[in-house]
Amino acid sequence: MAGMPPATVEVSAAVVHALIRDQRPDLAGRSLVRVANGWDNATFRLGDDLAVRLPRRAEAVPLIVHEQRYLPGIARRSPVPVPVPVHAGRPASDFPWPWSIVRYVSGTAAVDAGPADRAPAVDGLAAFLKALHVPAETGVPVNPVRGVPLMDRNAVVLERLADRDRYPQSAELGAAWAQYCAAPVWDGPAMMLHGDLHPANVLLAADGSLAGVIDFGDVGAGDPAVDLAAGWLMFDAGARQRFIGAFGSAVDRNTWMRARGWALVLSTAMLSNSDDNPPMFSVGEFGLRQVLGR
Secondary structure (H helix, E strand, C coil): CCCCCCCCCCCCHHHHHHHHHHHCHHHCCCCEEEEEECCCEEEEEECCCEEEEEECCHHHHHHHHHHHHHHHHHHHHCCCCCCCEEEEECCECCECCCEEEEECCCCEEHHHCCHHHHHHHHHHHHHHHHHHCCECCCCCCCCCCCCCCHHHHHHHHHHHHCCCCCCCCHHHHHHHHHHHHCCCCCCCCCEEECCCCCHHHEEECCCCCEEEECCCCCCEEECCHHHHCHHHHHCCHHHHHHHHHHHHHHCCHHHHHHHHHHHHHHHHHHHHHCCCCHHHHHHHHHHHHHHCCC
């Protein structure tokens, strides 16, 4: 079984209450409800319009700091709500790391909707990515596993595909992967990236349109193809053609080829590491079907 990494620090509601009481006493009277326990962060809803985000393990601490630093600029450009930080929490005696209070973004996670119900989000997601993908300022970190040349991920992808029980189509996927890796590498400026854009981090309104984008822990600079992979993780073939078309000449054929490669990277990551998370496992399965054109 390959599943979610264990927490180094299990964050209880009592600890979160204490942090808020000490650092933001003006918010201490609000209701507090745990809404997510992700790979990296625990998230609690704080009243109606705020949320608290706390790292669950040491590796996630820089991610919280990156969100605090870069999300305000992204929020100013974004056409949809994002969880912009309103308070940068300090470590305390009962919690050792930085943490955040952010704007709560409401909507239904796209992972809980069928592919047909996600199709109305095509235009909104394209508009969000066009606004997000601007040249990064000096100093924005490059995430070593996102937005890098595909060949940097070659060893881990081949290791995953060697599990024939999990990947009965591994020969076909390996051939496709080799083709994507052969595409010319990104030679433009390092662009601002979400870095983890999949259906669990995309929120839909009641009519299926894009309501918001969350979880910017992997924010960084690099090849925008990693975010464009959402076209294969989110949409079936018809909707994806509209998604690709929405970018027009702004995105070239080689970038779409690398995006398909990133869809394979991200789908195999989900399939190989989500035995304890059926929704994410199903995203991985769907993504690989789309990559193979099925």
